[in-house]
Amino acid sequence: MKTILHMQDVVHRYRDGDEARTVLSGLSLQVGAGELVAVMGPSGSGKSTFLSIAGALLTPGSGVVTIDGTPLSGLDTRALADLRLSKIGFIFQSANLIPYLKVDEQLRLVSKLSHADAAGAARRSDMLLERLGIRSRRRQYPDRLSGGERQRVAIARAWMNDPPLLLADEPTASLDEERGAEVVRMLAEGARTDGKAAVMVTHDSRVLELCDRVLKLQDGVLAPA
Amino acid sequence: MFLALRELRFAKTRYALIAAIMLLVSFLVLFVTGLARGLASDNASAVERMDASHFVLQQGSEHRFARSELSDADRRKVEQAGASEATPIGIRQFTVTHGGGDAKLDVTMLGVDPDGWLAPRTAAGAALAAGGGEVVADAGLQAQGLGIGSVVKDEASGRSWTIAGFVEGASFSHTPALYMTLADWQSWRGGEPAYTAIALRGASSETLQALKRDSAFELLTKAQAVSAIPGYKEEQGSLLMMIVFLFAISGLVLSVFFYVITLQKTAQFGVLKAIGARSGYLARSVKLQVLLLSVSSYAVSTGLVALMQLVLPDSMPFRLTAQTYGLTGLLFVAMAMAGSLLSVLKVARSDALQAIGGAAA
Numbered sequence: 123m124k125t126i127l128h129m130q131d132v133v134h135r136y137r138d139g140d141e142a143r144t145v146l147s148g149l150s151l152q153v154g155a156g157e158l159v160a161v162m163g164p165s166g167s168g169k170s171t172f173l174s175i176a177g178a179l180l181t182p183g184s185g186v187v188t189i190d191g192t193p194l195s196g197l198d199t200r201a202l203a204d205l206r207l208s209k210i211g212f213i214f215q216s217a218n219l220i221p222y223l224k225v226d227e228q229l230r231l232v233s234k235l236s237h238a239d240a241a242g243a244a245r246r247s248d249m250l251l252e253r254l255g256i257r258s259r260r261r262q263y264p265d266r267l268s269g270g271e272r273q274r275v276a277i278a279r280a281w282m283n284d285p286p287l288l289l290a291d292e293p294t295a296s297l298d299e300e301r302g303a304e305v306v307r308m309l310a311e312g313a314r315t316d317g318k319a320a321v322m323v324t325h326d327s328r329v330l331e332l333c334d335r336v337l338k339l340q341d342g343v344l345a346p347a
Numbered sequence: 348m349f350l351a352l353r354e355l356r357f358a359k360t361r362y363a364l365i366a367a368i369m370l371l372v373s374f375l376v377l378f379v380t381g382l383a384r385g386l387a388s389d390n391a392s393a394v395e396r397m398d399a400s401h402f403v404l405q406q407g408s409e410h411r412f413a414r415s416e417l418s419d420a421d422r423r424k425v426e427q428a429g430a431s432e433a434t435p436i437g438i439r440q441f442t443v444t445h446g447g448g449d450a451k452l453d454v455t456m457l458g459v460d461p462d463g464w465l466a467p468r469t470a471a472g473a474a475l476a477a478g479g480g481e482v483v484a485d486a487g488l489q490a491q492g493l494g495i496g497s498v499v500k501d502e503a504s505g506r507s508w509t510i511a512g513f514v515e516g517a518s519f520s521h522t523p524a525l526y527m528t529l530a531d532w533q534s535w536r537g538g539e540p541a542y543t544a545i546a547l548r549g550a551s552s553e554t555l556q557a558l559k560r561d562s563a564f565e566l567l568t569k570a571q572a573v574s575a576i577p578g579y580k581e582e583q584g585s586l587l588m589m590i591v592f593l594f595a596i597s598g599l600v601l602s603v604f605f606y607v608i609t610l611q612k613t614a615q616f617g618v619l620k621a622i623g624a625r626s627g628y629l630a631r632s633v634k635l636q637v638l639l640l641s642v643s644s645y646a647v648s649t650g651l652v653a654l655m656q657l658v659l660p661d662s663m664p665f666r667l668t669a670q671t672y673g674l675t676g677l678l679f680v681a682m683a684m685a686g687s688l689l690s691v692l693k694v695a696r697s698d699a700l701q702a703i704g705g706a707a708a
Contacts, residue, residue, distance in 0.1 A: 170703050179699045207623025218618045222357030234349050235624050
């Protein structure tokens with residue numbers, strides 16, 4: 123199994139007033155293709171920091187992060203943006219769709235940013251929306267969608283550029299049990315069938331059975347739950 | 348492009364409102380500019396159209412033609428200083444009657460050499476003849492019922508002149524100009540002092556220095572002569588202030604509008620950056636919106652001003668040339684782009700990190 127996300131001895135401190143607070147103290151993690159890993163932890167345990175570092179949004183104080191074979195150290199902000207665009211698919215807590223784009227435009231924006239050809243993007247967007255069962259909603263603005271539909275659009279957007287790594291930030295937080303399970307099942311199936319690595323930060327214990335591994339973030343390191 | 352246009356489409360009301368403000372401001376800018384140009388022309392076109400670089404006036408006249416009196420000896424002195432292309436002129440504001448003495452007209456009488464380089468180029472009728480007894484008038488007088496062959500009269504001296512032709516755009520201090528021959532001018536004014544001023548062109552810098560040093564004369568440039576016309580500076584100054592303020596207001600209004608919108612969208616920009624949009628792409632998107640709004644509002648307002656010009660009375664001093672339209676437009680758009688700078692900086696600083704942890708909405 124190919125390792126997609128590789129984190130080694132990641133340490134990160136925040137300056138909190140005068141004292142430095144250590145959030146991550148030597149965290150290591152490897153996620154392979156086809157695997158869905160859940161990361162649990164109480165609030166304030168550093169889940170957001172962990173996800174920001176894994177998602178190339180935040181540079182850790184020390185340690186090594188490699189995504190699909192590319193080490194992140196030394197990349198400038200533009201190179202990091204380009205890497206996020208091609209290698210990482212994000213699914214945020216409250217979907218975070220762009221309010222003025224229709225559903226299919228949310229997806230086409232991603233291919234537009236990576237200068238992909240328009241016809242191929244339209245085909246892929248249709249295919250993804252079909253697969254997630256929201257193709258009939260493709261000409262709607264986000265404010266006309268239900269919470270579950272929005273989160274499915276967010277998944278489709280994350281898949282759009284076919285990135286090897288998917289990162290989900292509490293994707294079920296705003297959904298009821300049934301919708302939440304549905305969304306996680308889609309993530310897990312997507313990871314397995316397309317051979318993607320997926321990491322989901324969650325404190326929704328109802329969906330853990332759908333994950334391949336469940337880890338707990340405590341005292342700045344990850345341990346099996 | 349992709350984001351900018353779709354956002355305009357989605358938030359139509361919001362952007363239509365700001366476009367309406369821009370439209371009104373740019374309309375006002377064009378209107379005041381047209382008025383300023385029109386008044387300037389009404390005030391000084393007789394001097395502006397002269398092909399002269401400098402004027403020699405009597406010492407102590409404080410740049411005013413009305414206060415200057417030069418003799419023929421002065422003219423020779425100017426020529427001796429090395430000014431080869433020097434031609435004397437007479438300028439006097441005056442009231443004449445026409446139509447058999449019933450109607451009075453405020454005019455500016457200009458005495459020029461009919462064969463010299465200040466002779467008016469007539470647009471209609473005959474040129475100024477050396478024979479005398481004739482004048483060439485500003486075409487604006489046609490609206491007052493005067494035509495070729497009409498007679499204007501100075502009641503005091505009993506002299507009268509026949510209008511031989513018309514020139515376009517020749518007025519001085521908001522009065523129409525009447526050109527007569529220098530010989531007529533001198534006999535009408537009674538010999539000495541012979542002239543008001545001496546116009547120069549192509550004079551060498553040594554000549555100009557010599558004239559400047561001469562205590563009998565005042566040497567002024569054409570621009571100085573124009574701004575010394577009574578009321579010219581005051582008129583243009585206050586209109587220019589309005590124009591400058593309008594430009595500043597348009598820049599500021601746009602700046603505030605886009606800054607507030609950008610602040611509202613900070614979280615959204617964070618999400619876009621998180622999914623891989625570069626700051627440059629997002630900044631370009633904001634700039635494109637500003638460009639679209641300012642260019643389209645300006646285009647519509649030029650149309651409205653052109654329509655309004657059809658309705659304005661001919662006597663209203665209003666003048667906009669294609670060049671003024673273009674220059675004003677460039678300034679307007681540049682001002683708008685400067686106004687977007689604050690937002691662009693804000694976009695550049697918006698942090699992709701906000702997208703994680705549910706902080707973004």
